Amino acid sequence: MSRRKGRILAFQALYSWDVSRASIDDILTFSWLQKDSEIEAGTEPEEPSENAKEERLFASLIISGTISHIDEIDGVITAHLSANWSFDRINKVALAILRTSTYELMYQKEIDPKIVIDEAVNIAKNYGTDDSYKFINAILDKIGKNE
Numbered sequence: 559m560s561r562r563k564g565r566i567l568a569f570q571a572l573y574s575w576d577v578s579r580a581s582i583d584d585i586l587t588f589s590w591l592q593k594d595s596e597i598e599a600g601t602e603p604e605e606p607s608e609n610a611k612e613e614r615l616f617a618s619l620i621i622s623g624t625i626s627h628i629d630e631i632d633g634v635i636t637a638h639l640s641a642n643w644s645f646d647r648i649n650k651v652a653l654a655i656l657r658t659s660t661y662e663l664m665y666q667k668e669i670d671p672k673i674v675i676d677e678a679v680n681i682a683k684n685y686g687t688d689d690s691y692k693f694i695n696a697i698l699d700k701i702g703k704n705e
Contacts, residue, residue: 564616573654624661638700671702
């Protein structure tokens with residue numbers, strides 16, 4: 559199983575949830591993973607592989623846990639921002655990465671914080687703005703030391 563893929567799914571789902579306010583049930587169906595060509599062609603999507611099922615299960619745990627604890631997570635993120643930075647300034651991609659990673663740091667204690675932070679930085683490098691990975695690294699490092 560690739561936990562990185564699960565984390566990517568979780569961050570994408572959280573981004574979608576934040577932007578669209580879709581229900582958690584809709585997000586957790588992962589219907590948004592279907593390719594447009596499959597839908598347009600009217601064909602049934604293929605059954606996901608065992609690895610894909612495990613990745614979705616891992617992502618589901620992060621997604622549902624993050625949404626369940628969103629106020630607490632946002633409070634922790636806010637508490638670790640520098641004085642001249644407001645929560646509202648965080649772009650939606652970086653926020654989704656921060657939220658899922660903060661959830662893992664706070665509630666999945668069996669996972670080494672260095673792994674969570676490293677994964678978040680790599681995801682930010684691939685999906686975020688040019689320097690967002692530095693911002694994410696700094697915030698998660700502070701949170702990781704306090705959790």
